Amino acid sequence: MEPKVSVFWINYNSIHVIDIIKKSLSALLRLEYPNYELIIVDNGSTDGSLRVIEKHIKSYKKKNENPSRTHVLKLNKNLGFAGGANFAYRAKDPTSEYVAIVNNDAIPRKDYLKKLVSFMESHENVGAVQGLILRLGSDGKIDSAGMFIDEFVKVHAPFIGKPAGIFRKPFHVSFVEGTMPLYRVDAIVHSLKSDNIMYITAGFLYFLEDAFLSLMMWNHGYECVVLPLITGEHYRKATLKKFAEQVGLQYYSLRNRIALLEMTNSRKKQLVFLNVLRRLFISRASYHVRKNMLRALVDGIYLGKILREKYGVLNLGKVPVLRCSTKVRL
Numbered sequence: 001m002e003p004k005v006s007v008f009w010i011n012y013n014s015i016h017v018i019d020i021i022k023k024s025l026s027a028l029l030r031l032e033y034p035n036y037e038l039i040i041v042d043n044g045s046t047d048g049s050l051r052v053i054e055k056h057i058k059s060y061k062k063k064n065e066n067p068s069r070t071h072v073l074k075l076n077k078n079l080g081f082a083g084g085a086n087f088a089y090r091a092k093d094p095t096s097e098y099v100a101i102v103n104n105d106a107i108p109r110k111d112y113l114k115k116l117v118s119f120m121e122s123h124e125n126v127g128a129v130q131g132l133i134l135r136l137g138s139d140g141k142i143d144s145a146g147m148f149i150d151e152f153v154k155v156h157a158p159f160i161g162k163p164a165g166i167f168r169k170p171f172h173v174s175f176v177e178g179t180m181p182l183y184r185v186d187a188i189v190h191s192l193k194s195d196n197i198m199y200i201t202a203g204f205l206y207f208l209e210d211a212f213l214s215l216m217m218w219n220h221g222y223e224c225v226v227l228p229l230i231t232g233e234h235y236r237k238a239t240l241k242k243f244a245e246q247v248g249l250q251y252y253s254l255r256n257r258i259a260l261l262e263m264t265n266s267r268k269k270q271l272v273f274l275n276v277l278r279r280l281f282i283s284r285a286s287y288h289v290r291k292n293m294l295r296a297l298v299d300g301i302y303l304g305k306i307l308r309e310k311y312g313v314l315n316l317g318k319v320p321v322l323r324c325s326t327k328v329r330l
Contacts, residue, residue: 082199127187127222131231146173167228175214262304
């Protein structure tokens with residue numbers, strides 16, 4: 001029998017894109033894989049989307065034979081994407097050898113899980129894998145094909161908008177992106193020294209949680225790979241972009257990048273820190289914006305030191321890192 005896979009799907013106030021939500025769920029319920037469970041986590045939604053989701057699942061299962069076990073877990077408050085994923089991780093079947101994440105605005109192809117698991121089963125050195133994800137309605141253009149970082153821990157997505165047909169072979173990336181990855185459970189446990197979490201919630205809320213996990217895997221002997229096959233479509237940030245200001249996305253984006261940079265052995269970190277300070281002095285942004293930037297810098301350095309003490313230094317020498325010029329990248 002194929003190894004057990006736990007698939008996580010996180011929802012938060014998605015009523016404004018409910019048609020895409022339904023398509024995503026329907027695709028998950030008809031996956032061509034005989035041994036998976038679907039764990040749906042609602043992050044304390046208040047817009048009625050959870051009721052629609054539960055009704056849709058019930059209606060779909062009534063009309064179609066579905067072999068998966070489906071669990072709906074309801075949280076009282078929004079724990080963020082990482083918090084919701086960890087809640088699902090703790091609730092998964094203990095026999096699961098793999099965990100998959102599918103964003104609620106991503107529509108997977110019915111054979112995607114079978115193909116990713118098959119690759120992982122024949123490559124024990126790989127800890128995380130993803131395929132090529134197309135931008136929804138883009139006529140074959142790439143939305144996600146993994147991510148790279150440089151020595152400034154600046155994130156690069158060089159293949160976005162390119163045609164999917166340019167790839168012929170699997171390739172390494174700094175990190176697999178959180179839209180539709182598949183992770184080996186043993187690799188998560190070995191890399192984080194815990195069987196209780198997969199994403200770092202305290203440090204990486206809304207940004208870079210996927211980067212952290214992949215970098216930890218590289219540092220513990222596992223590879224992160226993108227396969228040259230189309231695994232689904234994605235309507236990027238369909239839910240999050242509506243609440244970006246409410247959840248403080250700009251603050252977390254800078255803070256968490258600074259924290260991740262502080263954890264690494266990059267020789268460029270001081271240049272980045274100084275450049276943030278320089279921007280604070282020359283910026284014409286409002287006092288509130290500049291205050292948040294300074295807070296993100298201070299909090300990021302402090303958080304990075306805490307995480308470095310817990311997890312050790314992230315050695316960029318073990319990660320596929322993009323070469324860059326000496327110009328500071330923010």
